[in-house]
Amino acid sequence: MIGVDPIEEWGGAQRRVIALLANATEEQVGRRVPACPDWTVRDLFSHMVGLGSDVVAGDEPDDHNAAWTARQVEARRDSSVAELIAEWEATAEPLQAWMREHGPRPLGDVIIHEQDLRGALGVPGGKDSAGVAAIRDRFAPRVGARLPEGTTLGLVGRHWSWASDGGDPEQADVVLHADEFELHRACLARRSAAQLRSWTTKGDVEPVLGAFATLGDLPEEDRSE
Incomplete structure (x- = not known):
């Protein structure tokens, strides 16, 4: 932090x-x-x-x-x-x-x-707080720790990016592009598998979906705040 x-x-x-x-x-x-x-x-x-x-x-x-x-x-x-x-x-x-x-x-x-x-x-707010960024940075490595062995993941937002191996996120095996807040919520198991699939720009996201289940199972329905 x-x-x-x-x-x-x-x-x-x-x-x-x-x-x-x-x-x-x-x-x-x-x-x-x-x-x-x-x-x-x-x-x-x-x-x-x-x-x-x-x-x-x-x-x-x-x-x-x-x-x-x-x-x-x-x-x-x-x-x-x-x-x-x-x-x-x-x-x-x-x-x-x-x-x-x-x-x-x-x-x-x-x-x-x-x-x-x-x-x-149904009242949005607080999305751009430093606290949200801090918790995103806390949980992204937890997603990384749950990945299948030998698989790398890259998360790319507008102004923030992260790679599970510490390298270039765009060079990871699986790459997701989305708004930073969406990636934050995804790392907390607050986004559906369908949403994660829709953000995937490279690789096969199916084997890594379980890595996002950090705080319980992924929701069946799409979510937004």
């Missing part, structure tokens, strides 16, 4: 999410989140708030398992959005202090889920 202040980026993302949800209707907060289909907007926000509170309290399993995240949601089942916002705001300063001491890991959760919320609500 060279040149990126993760504390500042976390704060910026938090402010954007609060602005997104502060005046949301009951219908909106009750919508299912396409990227997290087991959860509504309220559920996902409860997880985001609960993660911060749990991290500050020292309750954070290495694998962020489903039971842990489910407890965050259930514990806040009866909380209003206003109450959730108030809890999150109270957690902000101690969580940012935790990040200064332990590292920027919580930035990923807020950056990823901000866009999940936006996808559910």
Whole structure:
């Protein structure tokens, strides 16, 4: 995250999410989140708030398992959005202090889920933040680590590119061209196989599709935020 202040980026993302949800209707907060289909907007926000509170309290399993995240949601089942916002705001300063001491890991959760919320609500924003770029740079190597042995991958955006072998992305075995934000979401398993195929300009993408399943299976339907 060279040149990126993760504390500042976390704060910026938090402010954007609060602005997104502060005046949301009951219908909106009750919508299912396409990227997290087991959860509504309220559920996902409860997880985001609960993660911060749990991290500050020292309750954070290495694998962020489903039971842990489910407890965050259930514990806040009866909380209003206003109450959730108030809890999150109270957690902000101690969580940012935790990040200064332990590292920027919580930035990923807020950056990823901000866009999940936006996808559910149909309100784009925050795509060009430095936080998005930082998480893209964090996850692209995770895709690379999952590639079939001996296969190289190149991702090429308008102003950013990456190669799994550190070389010229255009010379990789498989090359995808897309907007940087789309490549960011693809590295988080937030884009479908069909979308990845449509971006492929070189090579056979089929054997590498599984490498993009970093945070679960690829969605069956196309997605956008």
